[in-house]
Amino acid sequence: MATLSDVAARAGVSVSAVSRVLSDAPSARVSEDTRRRIQDAAQELGYRPNFAARALKFSRTNVVGLIVPDLTNAIFTELMRGVEDEAHRRGYMVLLARAEGMPEGEESIPRLIGEGRVDGVLVQVGDHMRPHDLQKLVEGTLPVVFVNSIHPQRAGSVVLEDEAGMRLATEHLIGLGHTRIAFIGGLPSSDTSERREQGFRAAMADAGHAVDDDHLTRLGYDPRSGGAALARLAALEPRPTAVVVANVNAAHGALLEARRLGLRVPEDLSLVAMHDAWTAENAWPPLTTVRMPLYELGRAAMAAIFDRITSGAVSDVTVSEPAPVLMVRESTSPPPA
Amino acid sequence: MATLSDVAARAGVSVSAVSRVLSDAPSARVSEDTRRRIQDAAQELGYRPNFAARALKFSRTNVVGLIVPDLTNAIFTELMRGVEDEAHRRGYMVLLARAEGMPEGEESIPRLIGEGRVDGVLVQVGDHMRPHDLQKLVEGTLPVVFVNSIHPQRAGSVVLEDEAGMRLATEHLIGLGHTRIAFIGGLPSSDTSERREQGFRAAMADAGHAVDDDHLTRLGYDPRSGGAALARLAALEPRPTAVVVANVNAAHGALLEARRLGLRVPEDLSLVAMHDAWTAENAWPPLTTVRMPLYELGRAAMAAIFDRITSGAVSDVTVSEPAPVLMVRESTSPPPA
DNA sequence: CTAGCATGAGCAAACGATTGATCACGCAGG
DNA sequence: CCTGCGTGATCAATCGTTTGCTCATGCTAG
Numbered sequence: 001m002a003t004l005s006d007v008a009a010r011a012g013v014s015v016s017a018v019s020r021v022l023s024d025a026p027s028a029r030v031s032e033d034t035r036r037r038i039q040d041a042a043q044e045l046g047y048r049p050n051f052a053a054r055a056l057k058f059s060r061t062n063v064v065g066l067i068v069p070d071l072t073n074a075i076f077t078e079l080m081r082g083v084e085d086e087a088h089r090r091g092y093m094v095l096l097a098r099a100e101g102m103p104e105g106e107e108s109i110p111r112l113i114g115e116g117r118v119d120g121v122l123v124q125v126g127d128h129m130r131p132h133d134l135q136k137l138v139e140g141t142l143p144v145v146f147v148n149s150i151h152p153q154r155a156g157s158v159v160l161e162d163e164a165g166m167r168l169a170t171e172h173l174i175g176l177g178h179t180r181i182a183f184i185g186g187l188p189s190s191d192t193s194e195r196r197e198q199g200f201r202a203a204m205a206d207a208g209h210a211v212d213d214d215h216l217t218r219l220g221y222d223p224r225s226g227g228a229a230l231a232r233l234a235a236l237e238p239r240p241t242a243v244v245v246a247n248v249n250a251a252h253g254a255l256l257e258a259r260r261l262g263l264r265v266p267e268d269l270s271l272v273a274m275h276d277a278w279t280a281e282n283a284w285p286p287l288t289t290v291r292m293p294l295y296e297l298g299r300a301a302m303a304a305i306f307d308r309i310t311s312g313a314v315s316d317v318t319v320s321e322p323a324p325v326l327m328v329r330e331s332t333s334p335p336p337a
Numbered sequence: 338m339a340t341l342s343d344v345a346a347r348a349g350v351s352v353s354a355v356s357r358v359l360s361d362a363p364s365a366r367v368s369e370d371t372r373r374r375i376q377d378a379a380q381e382l383g384y385r386p387n388f389a390a391r392a393l394k395f396s397r398t399n400v401v402g403l404i405v406p407d408l409t410n411a412i413f414t415e416l417m418r419g420v421e422d423e424a425h426r427r428g429y430m431v432l433l434a435r436a437e438g439m440p441e442g443e444e445s446i447p448r449l450i451g452e453g454r455v456d457g458v459l460v461q462v463g464d465h466m467r468p469h470d471l472q473k474l475v476e477g478t479l480p481v482v483f484v485n486s487i488h489p490q491r492a493g494s495v496v497l498e499d500e501a502g503m504r505l506a507t508e509h510l511i512g513l514g515h516t517r518i519a520f521i522g523g524l525p526s527s528d529t530s531e532r533r534e535q536g537f538r539a540a541m542a543d544a545g546h547a548v549d550d551d552h553l554t555r556l557g558y559d560p561r562s563g564g565a566a567l568a569r570l571a572a573l574e575p576r577p578t579a580v581v582v583a584n585v586n587a588a589h590g591a592l593l594e595a596r597r598l599g600l601r602v603p604e605d606l607s608l609v610a611m612h613d614a615w616t617a618e619n620a621w622p623p624l625t626t627v628r629m630p631l632y633e634l635g636r637a638a639m640a641a642i643f644d645r646i647t648s649g650a651v652s653d654v655t656v657s658e659p660a661p662v663l664m665v666r667e668s669t670s671p672p673p674a
Numbered sequence: 675c676t677a678g679c680a681t682g683a684g685c686a687a688a689c690g691a692t693t694g695a696t697c698a699c700g701c702a703g704g
Numbered sequence: 705c706c707t708g709c710g711t712g713a714t715c716a717a718t719c720g721t722t723t724g725c726t727c728a729t730g731c732t733a734g
Contacts, residue, residue, distance in 0.1 A: 001453060001478075003690060014714050019692060029712055051452040052392035053690035056719045061389065063432075071417055072615065077409045084408075084435055088445060093454070095400075096433050098421055108425060115388040116338060116720095117430070141338075252619050278409065282589050284621035340720055351684045356722060366682055390720035393689050453690095 002045035011041040018042070022049075055116070064305055065118040067097045067109065069126020073249060074277030075294055076124070079147065082298020083122060090306050092119075099126060113142050120305040125149045125190075143308040147301045149191050156314045158301045162192050162274075165290045165324040166199030166244065169272045172288070172326055173242045174207045177334045178270060182215040182240035184229040184250055193218060196246040196274065215240055226250025227257035234261050234269075241335035242270035248277050251287055255331070259284075266333040276327050286329035293322050339382035348378040355379070359386075392453070401642055402455040404434045404446065406463020410586060411614035412631055413461070416484065419635020420459060427643050429456075436463060450479050457642040462486045462527075480645040484638045486528050493651045495638045499529050499611075502627045502661040503536030503581065506609045509625070509663055510579045511544045514671045515607060519552035519577035521566040521587055530555060533583040533611065552577055563587025564594035571598050571606075578672035579607035585614050588624055592668070596621075603670040613664050623666035630659050 007022075008015045013034060020028035021038045030038075041047075055061045066083055068076055080094075087094050097112050113121060113136070120143035125134065137144055138155055146157040173181050183200045186193030197216065204211050214236055217229035226245060230253070233240055245251040251273035255265060263269050265285060273280065276291035300319045307313045344359075345352045350371060357365035358375045367375075378384075392398045403420055405413055417431075424431050434449050450458060450473070457480035462471070474481055475492055483494040510518050520537045523530030534553065541548050551573055554566035563582060567590070570577055582588040588610035592602060600606050602622060610617070613628035637656045644650045 001451070004692095005690080015691080016693075016715080017713065019690095023692080025693085029710095031712065034712080046451070048447075048451040050393070050690050051454045052389050052396075052398065053719090054692085055389035056387070056393050056689090056721095057691055059389075059719075071421075072414045074411075077414075080408055081435075084433070093449070094433055096421070096431055098418075110385070112430070114338070114383070114385040117388045255619075279616050279619055282592075282616055282620045284619065284623065286621065341722095342720080352721080353685080353723075354683060356720095360722080362723080366680095368682065371682080387720050390689090391722085393691095393719090394721050396689075 001050070002042075002047045003050065004047070007038065007041045007045055007047050010045060011037040013038060022047070059116065061117060061119055062091055063093045063095050063118045064302070064309075065095045065097055065112045065121040067099050067112075067121060067123045069099050069124060071098055074279045075248065075275045078277075078294035079124070079298040079301075082295040082300075083302045084298075085295075086299040086302035086306075090302070092302070092306070110136065113137065113140055118142070120144065120309045122147055122301050122305055143305060145301055145305045145308060147297065150316065156304055156308055156316060158297060158304050158317045158319060159192070159195075160292050160294075160297055161318060161320050161324060162195035163199035163202065164320075165274050165292050166196045166246065167203045168324050168326050169244050169274060169290045170200050170203035171207075172272055172328070172332065173244065173270060174203065174209070176242075176270065176332060178242040179209050179335075180215075180238065180240045180242070181209065181211075182233045182236075182243045183211075183217065184226055184233070184243055184245040184254060185216065185218045186221045186246055186250075188218045190221075193246060200244050200246075221247035221250050223249055223253030223256070226253030228253075230254040230257040231261070234258070234263060240269075242272070242332070245271060245273040248273040248275040248280055248287065248289055251289075252279065252283060255283060255287070265331050268336060270332040270335070272332050276325075280327070281329065283331070285331050288329045288332040289327045291325045291327050293319055293324075296321065338387070339379075339384045340387065341384075344375065344378045344382055344384050347382060348374040350375060359384070396453065398454060398456055399428055400430045400432050400455045401639070401646075402432045402434055402449045402458040404436050404449075404458060404460045406436050406461060408435055411616045412585065412612045415614070415631035416461070416635040416638075419632040419637075420639045421635075422632075423636040423639035423643075427639070429639070429643070447473065450474065450477055455479070457481065457646045459484055459638050459642055480642060480649075482638055482642045482645060484634065487653065493641055493645055493653060495634060495641050495654045495656060496529070496532075497629050497631075497634055498655060498657050498661060499532035500536035500539065501657075502611050502629050503533045503583065504540045505661050505663050506581050506611060506627045507537050507540035508544075509609055509665070509669065510581065510607060511540065511546070513579075513607065513669060515579040516546050516672075517552075517575065517577045517579070518546065518548075519570045519573075519580045520548075520554065521563055521570070521580055521582040521591060522553065522555045523558045523583055523587075525555050527558075530558075530583060537581050537583075558584035558587050560586055560590030560593070563590030565590075567591040567594040568598070571595070571600060577606075579609070579669070582608060582610040585610040585612040585617055585624065585626055588626075589616065589620060592620060592624070603668050605673060607669040607672070609669050613662075617664070618666065620668070622668050625666045625669040626664045628662045628664050630656055630661075633658065 004015050004018050008018045018038050021035050122145055124147045144155040150157045185197050219225040219229045258265050265271055272288045274290050276289040280287040280289045297319045300317050341352045341355050345355045355375050358372050459482055461484045481492040483492055487494045522534050556562040556566045595602050602608055609625045611627050613626040617624040617626045634656045637654050
């Protein structure tokens with residue numbers, strides 16, 4: 001790789017002259033002739049500034065870390081796309097770190113944040129993220145933005161309109177004539193879970209339908225938990241005729257469990273889920289969902305961490321554009337007679 | 338962030354002593370007492386070596402780039418997991434770059450490889466990767482390993498047993514009694530496509546079944562192309578009773594198209610696909626697939642690029658462990674009478 | 675009594691880029 | 705003849721680590 005001094009040698013000038021010309025420094029008092037010789041030399045050598053040297057000089061890497069609980073999560077890919085696009089637009093690159101599946105003694109997060117590899121971190125908190133690592137993140141001096149969860153301390157956050165989304169899902173079922181509607185939520189510790197539950201409750205209250213405590217489960221967003229939640233709900237007497245699932249992954253588990261129990265969807269049980277991953281349309285039956293602006297969430301997150309890095313501004317953003325959209329497919333229908 | 342000189346000041350010694358002690362240099366002639374003072378100081382300050390400084394000194398970043406065509410591809414996540422795990426084991430981090438969707442004038446790949454950000458690159462060639470960028474990659478001096486495609490020039494590669502996998506899928510259909518079996522392949526330019534087609538042909542030849550040219554399509558691995566391919570096959574007279582799909586994503590598209598055409602799967606048409614993404618079990622009906630060792634492919638790719646970086650060894654590896662496994666679900670059955 | 679050596683530690687250059695300070699030179703004004 | 709100044713370029717320090725070399729000290733052997 002060509003360095004500044006290679007270019008300088010070829011152009012017959014000093015390193016500093018080259019640096020000033022190539023970075024368009026206003027303090028560059030350079031003759032037209034010299035300027036052209038430098039530019040030609042740089043061109044011919046294919047000069048590109050060394051990343052490490054710049055990072056060392058400026059204490060700035062133009063890289064942000066993205067910490068996600070689980071790569072196989074379908075909603076993550078949309079988020080990631082948004083982050084990537086916005087990062088690219090701002091001259092940043094994304095260093096991916098997975099929080100899941102790391103052996104206990106491992107230290108991938110300290111390595112990420114402690115060695116000056118990144119200028120900031122985007123964190124999507126998963127159910128299984130170690131509080132220890134989280135603590136380290138928030139305590140440190142590194143800019144952090146939480147995606148889809150609000151952290152009490154001094155970190156910024158970017159969230160979706162969870163409540164509005166769940167309200168939309170619930171109103172769809174109510175509109176179909178359901179009254180005994182159950183809810184499959186995330187773990188109580190997750191704060192999206194709380195907001196989503198509130199959306200559900202609000203819609204039910206507006207319609208004048210009671211919400212039985214038995215009808216609320218809070219087992220988690222993953223397929224396995226969704227299955228367990230559905231099993232619990234299916235055992236109730238009388239059985240709910242519809243279920244609002246707070247996450248599409250959990251909905252897949254619920255669907256599987258329903259099939260196992262011999263419940264037909266949607267004839268015996270309607271199912272509507274939050275987040276429109278592409279897996280939803282390939283489900284059996286295709287899932288009715290509420291599409292949330294995950295791509296825009298990713299972009300907003302990257303924009304927020306950028307602001308945080310460059311100006312220190314801490315902000316809590318709610319991404320409301322585009323608004324949640326109901327994607328009606330085949331997992332919902334009017335209740336059985 | 339604490340630096341070496343912070344630690345040195347606190348321990349009352351020189352920077353070099355600290356460096357030698359903390360990096361366990363054999364040339365460190367240091368008294369027991371000094372050693373302990375240094376270690377304590379480092380501990381208390383939470384010292385971590387600065388990434389940029391090391392990278393500058395060694396011309397080594399311990400980061401590899403991973404270039405993928407499309408993040409939303411379900412099989413990519415398994416691959417990525419493998420890459421990540423192996424990278425982590427070897428003290429590497431992964432910088433993700435998406436090749437898809439970049440505006441024409443953009444230069445994310447040159448930025449990745451030209452500025453010394455990464456020690457090597459893993460490339461999964463997609464159908465829409467710009468040959469221009471590819472060329473740059475191969476021409477450069479940076480270690481490159483191609484994943485799932487063999488490049489004629491001096492780059493290494495890591496591939497799966499595509500032929501064996503397709504053979505397994507085809508034999509499953511043959512075992513069920515099918516004889517008019519069609520094939521939905523990738524673009525002719527992709528070299529996995531060729532290997533997979535050969536596996537299909539070999540299995541058909543072994544069983545003594547003819548392969549009509551009409552029964553071979555090569556439209557691509559994505560859902561849309563899979564749908565188009567199925568539409569073409571469904572119009573044939575007599576219609577094939579089963580289809581081997583060279584990629585699970587294409588199979589989803591084919592499934593959708595079959596439904597649209599009023600063909601029942603598997604009653605009217607059996608479908609078996611390569612790659613067991615988790616989307617397969619959530620399809621309608623759940624797809625019979627051949628599970629390939631994608632996670633291990635990712636690990637092997639990372640191992641190969643590591644060897645390439647550290648020893649310069651160029652190797653072409655075929656990942657055959659674990660062997661392809663047939664996952665029988667509900668998209669295949671004996672042919673209609 | 676001094677040369678020789680082992681021990682423990684610091685000095686300084688290097689990696690590549692940036693940038694404030696400095697220098698050489700030609701020329702005009704006093 | 706000397707001072708002052710504008711122009712065009714270079715010098716040198718800096719970021720944090722690493723590492724070959726040097727240095728000071730104390731001890732032993734001749």
